[in-house]
Amino acid sequence: MISRDPKREINRVIPAVDSQDGAGVRLKRSIGRNPSARLDPFLMLDAFSTDNPDDYMAGFPPHPHRGFETVTYMLNGHMIHKDHLGNEGELRSGGVQWMTAGKGVVHEERPVAIEGLMRGFQLWINLPAKDKMKPAAYQNIEPEDIPHIELMGGAALKLIAGSLTLGDITYQGPICVEETQPLYVDLQLQPGTTVELPIPPSHNAFIYLFEGKATVEGQPLLIDAANRLSSGSTVSITAPENDVDNAITRLLLLGGKPIGEPVAQYGPFVMNTMEEVEQAIADYRADRLVD
Template structure:
């Protein structure tokens, strides 16, 4: 196996989005900080209601997918398709904006911790105008795997391979073949994760600190720092402290990106069309709703 190592570290920066929700953004701070097919990664987390209470009122998207993973708290998703989903601790919402969706994500609590991630996952040109779709994934639908003592892996998307075991998450079969793992390691434990060799991959510790083995040395990765990985078919993680992290991997699309706020297309002309469609009420023109099929392992 060819082991991956960290080739770039992006410190998450405090910003606000929606109606003033305080977040930490790593990927997506500027157009140079993308990692095909990943466009943006936000981590939100606070016990102060003022940091999240106004939420994300109704807003549009076109041309990509959003993945929201709730670690703690309760938010309500509503969209123009009539979907309504209660996103609670440990749950995920996977939304394909496609040709256009208007949705909101609003807190359903007035106090206590609200914490989680939102990932923007690009779509290839052939899929940017496909029908919008949405699915809720409950915590019970996300496999939890324990490859060794002191190690836990939640498989949200893709297939986690360890030895002869192959654990499939509820999301599979997408064109970018995303892998999305929530990994928890106790101090001093070590885990080698197999990854598709052609995928881009990254790490983001949100509690504790992590090291990545590179030959006989260790590369350190601090809390709330995104570590972009080199090519290879595996990465070896070592826990400096008790650490919780997400590992993301996806098949690069390799197409030009044109972005204006919540619209991500391939050309400036397509962005201008998206803006016109939204202004004229055509972004979500009538058409069949899409469908995201969940993998249901036997």
């Protein structure tokens, strides 16, 4: 049953800006481009897309994290991952790496191009104070383990995290986080298609359009930007009828339950106070971060 809450609309746009991270990997950063551009519980969203190996092959040498989760979603290309826990794996095209830094993790990521193209996203999700010092954990989710749902009109979605009730069927993604209850959807639309998807009214949510064109309640989505949504229980997304330049529309729909706590961040450390951040830096320098 669809709620009578108003449909969500676009109420803020955070355009992505060109940035670099790691050993010079070129990317576009929207959420998290500055402290005022966060959206609780989301701290950062980076998009990377290039067929020039010079833009990404240096990768991300060993570096620390504490106090949040990272989600890497590969559209094209492979990523080799290693961390201090002994986890090592290859993130394939269509796969997801979900890492909980917790009290501390030191890891490295090395991109491997497939047919010259490296494309994907990395999302940072905050942890509540009570979980910031939990043990680190790591999940590598294979492409075949992510539900692929066909919708009317030739639309389709991949459900990476959270649950979606469509009609009489409830679908569950491979990731479920109790505290922030993230919803992570990769949606594809054919021209002239409209899809209405439920979003928990408690969640903050935004859309990141990365291919084609689309509108929400008649408002155009800006490409390569975090299009923040207003409150409501559903969002209706429409691809234009005759878009000859971009026949297929692709976007990410991301939602999460806000934590509502102070955020103190210094680079890869995200805590609730600067004193806790300073302790994280001291722990890292003294090789205590991952004890």
